[in-house]
Amino acid sequence: MDDLPDWFGPAVAEDYDRDDDVRFTAEHLALESAFLADLAGERGCALEFAVGTGRIALPLRERGVEVHGIDLSEAMVARLRSKTPDVPVVVGDFTSTRVQGVFDLVYLVFNTIGNVTSQNAQVATFVNAARHLRAGGRFVVETQVPGVARVAPGERFGVFRHDTRGVGYDEFDRVTQQMWSHHVALGEGGRGERRSVPFRYAWPAELDLMARLAGMHLQQRWAWWDRAAFTDTSTSHVSVWARPD
Ligand SMILES: C[S@@+](CC[C@H](N)C(=O)[O-])C[C@H]1O[C@@H](n2cnc3c(N)ncnc32)[C@H](O)[C@@H]1O
Numbered sequence: 376m377d378d379l380p381d382w383f384g385p386a387v388a389e390d391y392d393r394d395d396d397v398r399f400t401a402e403h404l405a406l407e408s409a410f411l412a413d414l415a416g417e418r419g420c421a422l423e424f425a426v427g428t429g430r431i432a433l434p435l436r437e438r439g440v441e442v443h444g445i446d447l448s449e450a451m452v453a454r455l456r457s458k459t460p461d462v463p464v465v466v467g468d469f470t471s472t473r474v475q476g477v478f479d480l481v482y483l484v485f486n487t488i489g490n491v492t493s494q495n496a497q498v499a500t501f502v503n504a505a506r507h508l509r510a511g512g513r514f515v516v517e518t519q520v521p522g523v524a525r526v527a528p529g530e531r532f533g534v535f536r537h538d539t540r541g542v543g544y545d546e547f548d549r550v551t552q553q554m555w556s557h558h559v560a561l562g563e564g565g566r567g568e569r570r571s572v573p574f575r576y577a578w579p580a581e582l583d584l585m586a587r588l589a590g591m592h593l594q595q596r597w598a599w600w601d602r603a604a605f606t607d608t609s610t611s612h613v614s615v616w617a618r619p620d
Pocket residue numbers: 382383424425426427428429430431445446447448451467468469470484485487490491
């Protein structure tokens with residue numbers, strides 16, 4: 376674990392819950408937690424890979440699901456623990472950490488599969504999810520459809536944000552499927568500070584193959600938590616793989 380960089384240190388953890396992403400709104404949290412609770416089932420038990428500060432673990436728990444978590448970042452976990460003692464968390468790497476128990480649902484959301492920057496480690500994530508699931512249990516991933524599809528051939532950069540508070544752009548290497556998300560937060564006088572986080576992007580079909588390698592099969596794929604149809608213009612997907620009964 377020591378050799379994995381922690382991109383979510385104290386400074387990021389402190390501001391994390393103040394993000395202006397739609398995923399932090401009450402309306403969205405109701406939608407996402409209802410989707411997950413539905414899969415966990417009544418009095419179900421769920422394990423969140425990369426639980427962070429509990430953004431979605433807490434609303435899911437409020438729906439009666441017992442939620443456990445794994446996260447690499449001591450700072451993110453400290454914030455979660457300051458909110459509640461009721462979500463047991465193991466500090467560790469979700470590609471390999473084993474938590475006590477068997478779960479109805481394992482989930483990994485908010486593009487975090489991409490934080491795993493090698494194909495081997497992404498496959499290991501699926502294997503680790505499968506071994507925490509009961510027969511018939513489900514693994515959910517919510518992530519982007521690779522934004523490289525919206526970047527002209529030969530170009531490396533795609534801007535996803537440009538406003539008075541900041542600039543955000545992704546950089547893609549089509550050969551290695553590596554991607555860097557660059558965020559420039561603009562402060563006083565328009566001066567900026569850049570934070571760049573590495574990702575590995577993978578197409579939905581590659582994730583399906585990882586699930587197959589882990590003994591699971593695709594059960595549902597939606598464009599978003601509202602169960603909008605996944606189409607050729609979707610920019611994200613919520614995918615559900617199941618362990619055989
Ligand atoms: C974007 S945050 C998402 C947090 C939470 N799931 C949410 O939806 O708000 C990404 C989280 O993934 C964690 N993370 C990234 N790679 C990890 C790994 N290999 N093992 C465990 N946690 C990891 C980070 O520490 C961070 O808390």
